Amino acid sequence: MQANETVTHNDEDAHLEALRISQGLDTIEQTLEWLVKTTIRENVKRITGRGRALYEVKGKDTPCE
Numbered sequence: 364m365q366a367n368e369t370v371t372h373n374d375e376d377a378h379l380e381a382l383r384i385s386q387g388l389d390t391i392e393q394t395l396e397w398l399v400k401t402t403i404r405e406n407v408k409r410i411t412g413r414g415r416a417l418y419e420v421k422g423k424d425t426p427c428e
Contacts, residue, residue: 376391383394 379391379394382398383389383391386394386397388394388397
């Protein structure tokens, strides 16, 4: 197995391939990333009652005082 190879079961492969095609994505890895982000967004919205953007948060250069 290669370092970044995705391992799935046969029935999952068919579902992921159908989702990949329906979302217009190029790879199964992109499909998995889309699925994870979508699930996180939906659950955060359900918990907090509002949508949240998913982006990297950069810290301050100086510590809090």
